[in-house]
Amino acid sequence: MNDLFGDELARWKPIEKAFFDVFSDFGFAEIRTPTLEHLEVFVHTVGDTSDIVEKQMYTVKDQSEEVLVLRPEGTASFMRAIIQHQLFQLAGPQRFFYYLPMFRHERPQKGRLRQFHQFGAELIQDASPEADAELITLMDTLLRRVDLQQFRTRINSVGCAHCRPPYRTALTDYLNDHGKQLCDTCKQRMERAPLRVFDCKNETCRRITESAPKMLEHLCGDCKSHHDNLKTRLTQLKTPFEEDPLIVRGLDYYCRTAFETTSPDLGAQDALGGGGRYDNLSVQFARPSIPGVGFAIGMERVILALQTSGTSIASTSGPLVYLAALGKRAFDLLFPLSFELKRNQIRSEISHGFDKSLKNHLKRADRLGCAYTIVVGDNELANSTAIIKDMKSGMQDNVSFEDLAQLIKRKATRVPQT
Numbered sequence: 001m002n003d004l005f006g007d008e009l010a011r012w013k014p015i016e017k018a019f020f021d022v023f024s025d026f027g028f029a030e031i032r033t034p035t036l037e038h039l040e041v042f043v044h045t046v047g048d049t050s051d052i053v054e055k056q057m058y059t060v061k062d063q064s065e066e067v068l069v070l071r072p073e074g075t076a077s078f079m080r081a082i083i084q085h086q087l088f089q090l091a092g093p094q095r096f097f098y099y100l101p102m103f104r105h106e107r108p109q110k111g112r113l114r115q116f117h118q119f120g121a122e123l124i125q126d127a128s129p130e131a132d133a134e135l136i137t138l139m140d141t142l143l144r145r146v147d148l149q150q151f152r153t154r155i156n157s158v159g160c161a162h163c164r165p166p167y168r169t170a171l172t173d174y175l176n177d178h179g180k181q182l183c184d185t186c187k188q189r190m191e192r193a194p195l196r197v198f199d200c201k202n203e204t205c206r207r208i209t210e211s212a213p214k215m216l217e218h219l220c221g222d223c224k225s226h227h228d229n230l231k232t233r234l235t236q237l238k239t240p241f242e243e244d245p246l247i248v249r250g251l252d253y254y255c256r257t258a259f260e261t262t263s264p265d266l267g268a269q270d271a272l273g274g275g276g277r278y279d280n281l282s283v284q285f286a287r288p289s290i291p292g293v294g295f296a297i298g299m300e301r302v303i304l305a306l307q308t309s310g311t312s313i314a315s316t317s318g319p320l321v322y323l324a325a326l327g328k329r330a331f332d333l334l335f336p337l338s339f340e341l342k343r344n345q346i347r348s349e350i351s352h353g354f355d356k357s358l359k360n361h362l363k364r365a366d367r368l369g370c371a372y373t374i375v376v377g378d379n380e381l382a383n384s385t386a387i388i389k390d391m392k393s394g395m396q397d398n399v400s401f402e403d404l405a406q407l408i409k410r411k412a413t414r415v416p417q418t
């Protein structure tokens with residue numbers, strides 16, 4: 001679990017802003033759910049055999065001995081909220097996004113943390129393949145908006161309640177015949193969640209599963225037509241994708257479409273994001289089916305991929321204008337100016353001590369990456385002027401007090417501020 005501050009956090013800001021903008025462009029409204037949820041929100045919904053439920057949930061017992069969970073993923077909490085507030089009663093499709101910390105007790109490694117942040121999107125009350133195409137295109141747009149290029153999106157269908165059980169039997173039969181060399185984890189999965197053998201990265205397991213029967217060959221008519229329509233729509237929208245029968249995703253609630261985006265810039269933990277359709281998740285909450293499709297993108301992975309690929313991420317968190325007051329009288333003049341600038345959306349900083357030398361002021365302005373420094377000392381006070389120094393070129397101008405605020409506002413608004 002990381003502390004985030006300074007340059008590291010500054011790298012997050014423009015990405016967060018770009019993502020919020022894209023969600024707004026696509027008409028998705030934000031939802032924030034609590035960090036703690038009841039255990040039942042995740043146990044039967046995400047799946048008893050999923051890694052999340054089996055070994056990764058952080059649980060807390062409260063004063064009344066109730067077991068609560070630190071949210072490990074967004075969709076089950078989202079569905080709990082939708083049902084609780086009866087939002088599914090409103091007519092027509094509804095679009096939501098979230099940006100929240102998630103908690104999973106995993107073995108930490110590069111790109112894998114125990115507290116991480118996900119941007120997620122959910123589109124409910126729409127069972128159409130067009131909704132799936134919209135979400136996959138939204139994920140693609142988010143990643144491209146922050147200049148990620150080198151990613152691949154793979155799609156698959158994991159079938160439905162009609163076609164998955166007979167497929168499961170076919171797969172289990174194949175694994176029983178060929179599974180002696182499978183790793184111990186896969187041997188366990190064979191019994192309880194055979195589809196998850198496709199998730200295994202072990203070479204031998206991969207070789208065996210490559211020739212195993214695939215869900216795509218066993219889809220029922222409705223699932224096949226849904227999948228074919230999705231591919232047609234993605235092609236129409238010019239959203240790049242590949243079909244990959246090995247994408248199964250580890251959670252029980254998925255049906256039909258499953259997708260995942262990976263980046264070669266990430267190393268072993270190469271998933272940037274993933275999602276799928278979950279038409280029967282609400283049934284686990286003892287409600288009628290609320291069809292939906294969603295995905296989540298890992299913020300830490302986005303930052304890592306951008307850093308590794310050398311894509312520059314503009315940092316805009318520092319002040320733009322530094323006010324250097326040499327003495328108390330100069331401070332009395334510049335202190336209100338500093339707030340006038342802030343109120344006009346110009347980031348500024350003023351040092352509260354009066355006895356700093358000019359050299360120290362300039363050093364600090366430089367360290368903060370300010371574009372301009374305003375200097376007022378005894379000479380300037382005597383002439384009712386101030387110096388404006390352009391920190392990049394080193395050029396400086398003398399301007400009268402009267403013109404100072406206007407001039408700095410004009411100069412500073414020419415520098416892009418995000």
Ligand code: AMP
Pocket residue numbers: 073104106111112113114115116117118271272273274275296297298299300301
């Ligand atoms: P999931 O909910 O497991 O499908 O994950 C969706 C995305 O969240 C992944 O593609 C990753 O980008 C990110 N993610 C998942 N688990 C972690 C983790 N432990 N640390 C950092 N990012 C993660």
